Amino acid sequence: MVEEKSALPVAESARCPAILISAPASGQGKTTITAALARLHARQGRKVRVFKCGPDFLDPYWHELASGQPVHSVDLWMTGEADVRRRLHEAAQDADLILVEGVMGLFDGNLSAADLAQRLGLPVLAVIDAAAMAGTFGAVAYGLHHYRPELRWAGMLANRVATAHHAELLQRGMREPQLWLGAMPGVQLGEPAPKPKSASLLPERHLGLIAAHELGDALQRLDAAADALAQTPLGQRLWQAEPGQPSWQDWCVDFMPPAQHEPQPEIKPWLAGKRIAIARDAAFSFIYPANLDCLQSMGAELCFFSPLAGDALPACDAIWLPGGYPELHAQALAANTGLREALAQHVVQGKPVWAECGGMLALCESITDLQGAQQPLWAVLPGRVTMQNRLGGLGMQQLVLPMGLLRGHTFHYSRLDTPMAFSTRSSRPGAEVHAERGEAFYASGSVRASYFHAWFASCPAAAAWLFGATIEG
Structure with a gap:
């Protein structure tokens, strides 16, 4: 018993x-x-x-x-x-x-x-x-x-x-x-x-x-x-x-519970009334449940769609393309032309997109695998991805954004060649911000993208900003 x-x-x-x-x-x-x-x-x-x-x-x-x-x-x-x-x-x-x-x-x-x-x-x-x-x-x-x-x-x-x-x-x-x-x-x-x-x-x-x-x-x-x-x-x-x-x-x-005096990150309804569409399937599976909890605690309505299943983009105010394995499903992703066009239109309308690691790769023009074969992708962002045998990034990272410092990490086996200029870089814990070893953070129109994986609860205000929230003070 x-x-x-x-x-x-x-x-x-x-x-x-x-x-x-x-x-x-x-x-x-x-x-x-x-x-x-x-x-x-x-x-x-x-x-x-x-x-x-x-x-x-x-x-x-x-x-x-x-x-x-x-x-x-x-x-x-x-x-x-x-x-x-x-x-x-x-x-x-x-x-x-x-x-x-x-x-x-x-x-x-x-x-x-x-x-x-x-x-x-x-x-x-x-x-x-x-x-x-x-x-x-x-x-x-x-x-x-x-x-x-x-x-x-x-x-x-x-x-x-x-x-x-x-x-x-x-x-x-x-x-x-x-x-x-x-x-x-x-x-x-x-x-x-x-x-x-x-x-x-x-x-x-x-x-x-x-x-x-x-x-x-x-x-x-x-x-x-x-x-x-x-x-x-x-x-x-x-x-x-x-x-x-x-x-x-x-x-x-x-x-024991945390001490009463320990500071907790401020959470306000910054995303109230916002509907966020989140890609979720075998190509986009790197999602912390705590990140979903954080978005909902700020008032966001979450809806999910599967690019691999051929889903259309749901009606939404913002999009999250999480990390995962787009390199294993590049052909199927490219075949979803309706979604590709809807994503492009979403960006033309100035609606926010947060593209994280594999999500960023899927938005690029093409990906080249370890055998040298090239596969077109969604071409929403300028840039070409190359898979490689050695690690391209590994370890804890912090990213300073206008609303505060997000903590997270990086882990990838690919390289992005892009004409996009990065607006900032992540850095290792305790290291100088904008250090060369950090991951580039790109802002292209309404798209914000990086190899950096964010832990939203470390700075909810910064996470809300990624999805287009206007935060005063």
Whole structure:
């Protein structure tokens, strides 16, 4: 039976079992383990809330499918500590279990997953890719455990383990055996044979994991991962405490709401009466749910359309073209000539467009893939896009606009060649504004476009300005 939880007054703490799932580095399989753990407990009737540390559009799709609950991003810089505390406190009031997936390696970044775990008192589970090690696993585990003594630990889970004997060697190397939480096999979900060179149970592409909604067997993959995890000490850990037995109640966290004095970004009905049309499909899928919440909190009416499905542009006052994978669907996008013409007419009428990363690319004249093939696009903006094997931009970014500073990030494998002059650039956190390494911000007529992905709640007034709001003062 799942223990019922009563609602708590906002001013009080909310107590809930919770862990942060991290790893020594990216690519160790922490997303797979997080999703498998969420699926395992959701199948047992528990309400699981999953959060993703750092900027990420793809992993949350898997976590939402696994848990059946909305997934939000938490980050000490991009979303801010007050926002992190508020979201986790609210979740803890009615969730049975909270899982937070870390970003990169546990200690990587100026504000790392370890920093988040330490500030909130989250026990840490480290997922370690053990495919090419035996006794050294224990040394890695020991180093992680003792690197920062202030951290609270749940334990270590070995991933990509080949055999039962391999698992025995890994466990035997542990200096602190109480931290051993088991071993997971390195097999692809839905496939019977091991894939020794695959660290993840979920398929990937150039910007990360393939989103769950793009795979017809996504839920079966998650169930297979949950079944494998159920055979480990972590998967078999008791839910309710029993004398002398480890349980999830050992990992309870008292989540406090943000302090009353912590400043919150001002939100006013700057977009009241405005209807914003948002492209949303496999080509334009990089949308934070919190950004939609922010637009609605400012009074906007949201409507969605699918360029890939051949949808016409809905009647609207402004358009948002989010990031995604237009490079994978360039031919289908170009074929929607009715939408292309409607977009051009929208711009002629002076109505606002915010085109973010992939949305900006779709508005350009053409895109050239890695094989050198060129495909026409919508040609609303002058410029040609070239896909490339190396990263064109990666990391946290801030963008100063007339209404304030927006926080966000960048991540792309393409290059834009355009005669458009940029009006400003984003910059790294703490760096000088207009630094050369930042992303260009273009203003062409009523179109505002950039590789920069914005977190709207960091400055709602600036977000409203992107969609044509007139803000006084």
